[in-house]
Amino acid sequence: MARGRAGGSRREPRFDDDGGYASSELRLAPEDRDRRTSHRPEPPADHEPPRRGRDRHRRGKGRRGFFGTIFYWSLTLALWGAIALAGIIGYFAMKLPPIDQLAVPKRPPNVAILAADGTLIANRGETGGANVPFGELPRYLPMAFVSIEDRRFYSHFGIDPVGLARAVVRNASSGRAAEGGSTLTQQLAKNLFLTQERTLSRKIQEALLSIWLERNYSKDQILELYMNRVYFGSGAYGVEAASQRYFGKSARALTLGEAAVLAGLVQSPSRLAPNRNPEGAAERAALVLAKMVEQGHATPEMVKLARTNTTEARKRARPGAGNYVADWVMDVLDDHIGTIDRDIVVKTTIDPRLQGLAEKVVATEFEQKRLKLNVDQIAMVAMSPDGAVRALVGGRDYAQSQFNRAVMARRQPGSSFKPFVYLAALEKGLTPDTIREDGPVNIKGWKPENYSREYYGSVTLQQALAMSLNTIPAKLIMEIGPRTVVRTAQRLGISSGLRADASLALGTSEVTPMEMTTAYAAFANGGTGVIPHAIIEVKGTDGTLIYRRQPQNLGQVAEPATIGALNRMMRETLVSGTARKSDLPGWQAAGKTGTTQEHKDAWFLGYTAHLVAGFWVGNDEGDLMRKVTGSGLPAELWASFMREAHGKVPPQPLPGLNEGGWLGVGNGMPVAQQPAGTRQAPGGDSPMRLEGPSAQDRSLLSRLFGG
Numbered sequence: 215m216a217r218g219r220a221g222g223s224r225r226e227p228r229f230d231d232d233g234g235y236a237s238s239e240l241r242l243a244p245e246d247r248d249r250r251t252s253h254r255p256e257p258p259a260d261h262e263p264p265r266r267g268r269d270r271h272r273r274g275k276g277r278r279g280f281f282g283t284i285f286y287w288s289l290t291l292a293l294w295g296a297i298a299l300a301g302i303i304g305y306f307a308m309k310l311p312p313i314d315q316l317a318v319p320k321r322p323p324n325v326a327i328l329a330a331d332g333t334l335i336a337n338r339g340e341t342g343g344a345n346v347p348f349g350e351l352p353r354y355l356p357m358a359f360v361s362i363e364d365r366r367f368y369s370h371f372g373i374d375p376v377g378l379a380r381a382v383v384r385n386a387s388s389g390r391a392a393e394g395g396s397t398l399t400q401q402l403a404k405n406l407f408l409t410q411e412r413t414l415s416r417k418i419q420e421a422l423l424s425i426w427l428e429r430n431y432s433k434d435q436i437l438e439l440y441m442n443r444v445y446f447g448s449g450a451y452g453v454e455a456a457s458q459r460y461f462g463k464s465a466r467a468l469t470l471g472e473a474a475v476l477a478g479l480v481q482s483p484s485r486l487a488p489n490r491n492p493e494g495a496a497e498r499a500a501l502v503l504a505k506m507v508e509q510g511h512a513t514p515e516m517v518k519l520a521r522t523n524t525t526e527a528r529k530r531a532r533p534g535a536g537n538y539v540a541d542w543v544m545d546v547l548d549d550h551i552g553t554i555d556r557d558i559v560v561k562t563t564i565d566p567r568l569q570g571l572a573e574k575v576v577a578t579e580f581e582q583k584r585l586k587l588n589v590d591q592i593a594m595v596a597m598s599p600d601g602a603v604r605a606l607v608g609g610r611d612y613a614q615s616q617f618n619r620a621v622m623a624r625r626q627p628g629s630s631f632k633p634f635v636y637l638a639a640l641e642k643g644l645t646p647d648t649i650r651e652d653g654p655v656n657i658k659g660w661k662p663e664n665y666s667r668e669y670y671g672s673v674t675l676q677q678a679l680a681m682s683l684n685t686i687p688a689k690l691i692m693e694i695g696p697r698t699v700v701r702t703a704q705r706l707g708i709s710s711g712l713r714a715d716a717s718l719a720l721g722t723s724e725v726t727p728m729e730m731t732t733a734y735a736a737f738a739n740g741g742t743g744v745i746p747h748a749i750i751e752v753k754g755t756d757g758t759l760i761y762r763r764q765p766q767n768l769g770q771v772a773e774p775a776t777i778g779a780l781n782r783m784m785r786e787t788l789v790s791g792t793a794r795k796s797d798l799p800g801w802q803a804a805g806k807t808g809t810t811q812e813h814k815d816a817w818f819l820g821y822t823a824h825l826v827a828g829f830w831v832g833n834d835e836g837d838l839m840r841k842v843t844g845s846g847l848p849a850e851l852w853a854s855f856m857r858e859a860h861g862k863v864p865p866q867p868l869p870g871l872n873e874g875g876w877l878g879v880g881n882g883m884p885v886a887q888q889p890a891g892t893r894q895a896p897g898g899d900s901p902m903r904l905e906g907p908s909a910q911d912r913s914l915l916s917r918l919f920g921g
Contacts, residue, residue: 318439319406321345324455324557325547327540329564330750334458336533336540343455344557344755346465348438354470355453356437357511358477362502364398365509368433372399372424399424402440446476447483460488460527470512471520474499475527492524499524535573538608538618539564543748545621550749550761557755562748563602568859572596572605575855580610580831583847588840589831593619595731596827596855601744601767604825617834624710624724625830630808630817630844631721633737633784634703635687636679640776641702642694646676646783655685657716662688665809676783680791682807684720691719705771707732707743721808730819731828737784737804738821740869741777743768778870785868792845793818796853801860802868805852807844814838818848823866825859827852 322340329335337343348356360367366374378395396404403423408416427436446456456476457465468476478498479486488495499522506512543560551558572594580592596605608618617623639648652670655662662684669685678686691699696714703712708730712723732746744767752761784804788797792807796818805820814836819828829848832839 321442323554325544325554326557326559327543328559328561329566329569330562331566332561333566335536335562335564335569337455337458338540338544339554341451341455342449343452343458345442345452346454348434348441350466351441351453352466352468352470352473354506354512354516355465355468355473355476356434356441358470358473358502358506359398359437359441359480361505361509361511362477363401363480365505367398367437370397370399372428373397373421396420397424398440399427399436402436402443403427405443405445406439444480445483446479447487448489460530461523462526462530469521469523470516471499471503471522474502474506474520475522475524478502488522488524488527489530490528492528495524495527496522533612535576535607535609535612536564536569537612537616538620539569539603539606539748541608541616541618542606542621547749547752551752558760559753559755561750561752563598563604563750564606564748565604568596568605571855571858572607575851576607576610579851579854580847584610584831586840587842587847588833588837589842589847590833590837591615591619591831592851593623593727593830594828594851594855595620595727595746596825596859597731597735597744597746599735599739599744599821599823599826600742601732601735601746603746603748605827606748615834619830619834620727622726623830623834624726625815625832626723626810627721627725627730627817628808628810628815628844629682629684629721630730630806630819631703631723631725632679632682632687632719633780633806634706634708634733635691635699635719636675636783637706637772637776637780638694638699638702639675639690640779641772642698644675644690646674646779648675649673650675650678650686650689652678652683652685655688657688657692660688660716662717662720676786679783679806680786680789682787682792687719688716691716703733705743706736707746707768721810727828727830730817731826734805734819734821734828735826736771737777737781738823738826738868740774741770741772743771774869781868781870785871788820793820793849795845796820796849798822798853798856798860801865802871803856804868807849809843809845812838813840813842816842816844816846816848818844818852820852820856821868822856822860823868824863825856827856827859829855 324337324339324341324344326337326344327335364370364374366376374395374397400420403420403426404416407423408419431439442452442454445451446453446459448459450456450459453465453468453476456479457463457468457472460475461468461472475488475495475498478501479488479495481498485491486495486498503512503517503520507514507517539562543562547554547560576592576594580589584590584592590610592607592610594605594607595603597603606620608620608622609615640646649672652664652673654669664684665682670681670683673681673683673686675686675690677683696716696718699718700712700714708725710723710725710729712718728746732744735744736742747763749761750763751759753759781804784806785802787793787805787807788803793805796805797803801822801824803820803822805818808817808819809815815830815832816839817828817830819826821827829852831842831848831851
């Protein structure tokens with residue numbers, strides 16, 4: 215029989231009744247059970263195991279379980295937070311251009327418009343100023359920005375965690391967004407690549423772009439980009455534009471105090487603009503200077519001597535009339551050089567002295583009288599007889615209206631158009647001494663009258679022009695033909711559409727001040743047609759020549775002898791005619807007044823061999839002035855401007871007139887040798903032939919006040 219596991223004999227179960235098993239069931243007898251189980255000792259009923267060590271173990275295990283759980287879940291949450299943050303960053307990063315294709319956008323080109331002597335008239339372009347290299351700026355200028363905007367600029371990697379944490383604490387304590395945590399690099403990234411919206415996505419993209427900028431550019435390069443792109447208010451982007459706008463100088467010449475003003479301005483350009491809030495700008499600049507001393511960028515002695523000059527900035531608050539010149543230059547610039555794709559410098563024909571003089575005349579004499587006379591606007595053009603524009607005023611106040619009336623406003627010229635009628639008549643063989651009858655006229659129902667509503671009988675063409683009679687040119691235009699007059703005016707430079715009818719003789723077709731002044735230039739130069747121009751040359755900022763004007767004109771548009779005869783007639787307007795009070799002592803000057811119906815427009819255009827100038831006054835909407843005539847306000851303004859403009863210029867004779875300056879009427883003989891029948895016109899300075907009985911004993915000019 216086989217052995218059991220305990221060494222005893224193994225007993226096989228039996229299936230009979232004698233073995234103690236029921237025949238119908240199978241079970242193990244007690245003695246067949248596992249002996250180890252049957253012999254396992256039972257613990258005493260009153261025995262207790264030691265509990266102290268076991269409890270301590272259980273308590274330690276509980277504490278480790280609690281902190282372990284906290285650590286586990288914290289680590290898990292941090293891991294998932296990092297994954298989520300990475301996902302968010304990745305998501306917004308995908309909206310940016312690929313890093314290998316990312317580049318700093320090209321700065322919009324600037325157009326610096328200079329006067330003939332090289333002084334700046336204005337900047338044009340989206341930025342309002344040129345780009346200035348970092349090395350050309352005074353060192354304290356960039357340091358002023360670093361001191362007030364980003365003191366750790368040279369140590370952070372594009373994002374300043376310390377500054378960001380400080381901003382969070384201060385904003386939380388104050389309950390509002392009192393301080394920003396953006397670095398200069400972040401501000402630059404926003405200006406270069408992003409919009410100004412305040413969203414989480416923009417802040418994330420800003421941070422990513424800041425890191426990219428720091429990896430690809432040096433600190434000085436980033437600072438240069440920043441200073442040349444940041445907005446300073448009043449349409450000025452970059453330190454050069456702001457410096458010119460507020461202080462009238464290049465950023466290269468800024469003083470320490472002025473640099474502090476600009477650095478303090480970027481926080482709130484509209485609120486701290488020195489031309490609007492000089493006190494606030496000065497206060498902010500003082501804070502900038504204090505920060506510069508604190509950080510070692512300036513000494514107390516330097517700061518003590520610093521001047522913010524915000525008072526000077528306020529004086530420059532209103533843009534000058536030179537902006538009308540700049541606008542005109544920009545309008546014609548693309549005709550010369552095409553598309554502008556880089557910074558350029560445009561040198562013009564503008565004379566700063568004459569431009570300043572024109573602006574002074576407008577600001578003083580015109581302003582003193584305009585309200586009394588119900589006049590709101592003015593336009594003025596002055597040019598050399600070769601067509602080079604020396605001064606231009608397009609309106610009373612550029613800040614209020616940028617519409618350039620000198621170039622764009624078409625108004626009726628009134629009697630100032632008559633010289634074209636007389637020129638056409640001279641070209642048909644008439645002379646200044648040709649006599650015509652001043653009397654009632656009826657041209658198909660049109661009945662023009664003289665301003666005085668009187669008639670003077672037989673008068674010479676010279677007398678008729680000097681006195682600005684209306685009947686004589688009306689008869690002349692029908693005699694020589696309206697189309698002939700139209701062609702004559704167009705030949706001299708009038709480009710506006712002219713109606714070829716009898717009323718054209720009295721200036722009923724609208725023209726611009728620029729056109730009229732250009733046409734009068736042909737009288738001043740002896741009959742050469744000119745092209746009005748202001749651009750001399752265009753260069754890149756590196757000195758590369760892009761364009762240079764070559765001498766050009768329209769050739770001889772009238773015979774010199776004919777122009778000489780016309781000059782003789784128009785000279786009389788200033789000697790004894792409607793503008794005799796506007797004559798220029800020592801100079802041969804000629805010109806013509808112009809007044810339209812019901813005093814809507816008043817003109818005076820006059821010239822010497824040195825300068826041609828035209829003045830127009832009126833109201834944009836055609837409101838009536840108070841009895842303003844061409845011989846009044848416009849002639850007075852013209853005389854004030856021209857007398858000072860010719861102050862140091864040697865006198866020159868007009869083409870066709872003798873150099874001695876005598877301009878007698880008729881046969882050219884001195885006054886003592888004039889034939890009987892001539893006498894001094896009342897109020898005049900030279901002889902005037904008064905022929906015909908209707909002119910006897912009559913004070914002609916005392917009754918003529920209009921143009």
